[in-house]
Amino acid sequence: MGAKPKADTPEDLKNWMMEYLTSQGALETRTRHSLVAPPKPVNDDDDEIQNQRQATLPMNYGDMKSIRRSLRGEAGLVAMRLELNATVKVIIQKLDSIYGSVDKKEELLAEFYGSRQRPTESVTAWSCRLEGIIGKAVDRGLVQRKDVDNMLHAMIWTGLKPHLKDISGHKYDTIGDFDGLRVALRQIESDHSSRNEGLQEIKGLINQIHTRLDCNDKRWEQAPWNHQEQHTQPPQFQPPNQSRQWQQPNQSSPWQQQPQFGQQQQNRGGYRGRGGNSNRGRGQNNYRGGRDNPDRDYQCWRCGQTGHLKIGCKVRMDHSQQHLNSNKPMQGERP
Known part of the structure; x- marks a missing residue:
């Protein structure tokens, strides 16, 4: 063969021989295909991925046979009804007519421009959903590929959640491409989620305080002394006794309340009686x-x-x- 092998062990010699024959074209490397039946298509994304994989395979008889053998279930029956020399393009068209999307063009564009981020959806999932919708529009010829980036750049910010949209307007104005804006929105979402976690902890503490206060109120209402106070009758008001007996001067209590100044009749000209304690020496402006x-x-x-x-x-x-x-x-x- 004109080549000197470089090997010290039998295993090294075997590997060198395989590499040499492959480089000379003596051995043909064949693409391996999975013989496991694919699951039944559930949505359009799975069908598009399968069609894309089959369209990129080299077109020779061995690969066509591998494609036919990889299809199982209803998809295998569809490929079996075709001709033996059917190309990959023919098989994909047949599968697309059975499992492909049947949405109208107008409905597809309306879905793209009317999409909004769901409450439990992250920015990553929201952007991928937009890319999936616009990809269908490109395949049907509704949108040109040169306009895809601008459309995605506008819609990813327009359909954001209100609280994220309010704090990311400057990013939309400064970043012009879709991928860069998506990265910035993901950073804002991460910062905002960490703040929300702190707020949730504070709300949890407040709820615990309210719960404890409610428990204390219930205990206070169920306390035995509280029931006794409710069943006891309040003391009745007794009007002052107007028929009090006359008391001697020496029996009057010295701590009795002195009448207020506003309750006295302010009449000029005091009265001088014959008794022992007359209002003498107070002038004419005495209050009677x-x-x-x-x-x-x-x-x-x-x-x-x-x-x-x-x-x-x-x-x-x-x-x-x-x-x-x-x-x-x-x-x-x-x-």
Whole structure:
């Protein structure tokens, strides 16, 4: 063969021989295909991935046979009904007519421009969903590939969640390509999620405090002393006794309340009686107490009776219960 093998062990010699024959074209490397039946297509994305893989395979008889053997179930029956020399393009067209999307062109564009990020959807999943919708539009000839980046750049920010959209407007204005804007939005989403975690912890603590306060209120309502207070009747109000007995001056309590200044009748010209404690030496601007009024709960500090004040007391202190002016002179007599 004109080549000197370089090997020290039998295994090295075997590997060198395989490499040499492969380089000379003596051995043909065949592409291996999975013999496991693919699952039944569930959505359009799985069909597109399978069709893309089959379209990129080299077109020779061995690969065509491998493709036919890889199809199982209903897809295998569809390929079996075709001709033996059917190309990959023919098989893909047949599968697309059975499992492909049947949405109208107008509905496809309406879905793209009307899409919005779901509450539980991340920015990554939202951008991939937009790319899937616009990819279908490109395959059907609705959108040219040169316009895809601008359309995705506009829609990824337009359809964002409101709280993310409000804090990412400057990124939309400064970043012009779709991939760069997606990276910036992912960073903002990550920062915002960390802040939300802190807020959730604070809300949890507040809820715990409210729960404890509610428990304390229930315990207070169920307390035995609280029930006793509800069943006991409140004390009834007793009006002041207007028929109090007359008390001696020496029996009056010195701590009884003195009448307030606003409750006195402010009449000029004090009265000078014959009794021992007359308002002498106070001038003409003395304030005279009210007249005998049994309805008012006043008590005189001079005589101990109720109904008048000390400043206007007219009771004689000799216990005769007569008025001070009762000993007036007869007509014709001098005082």
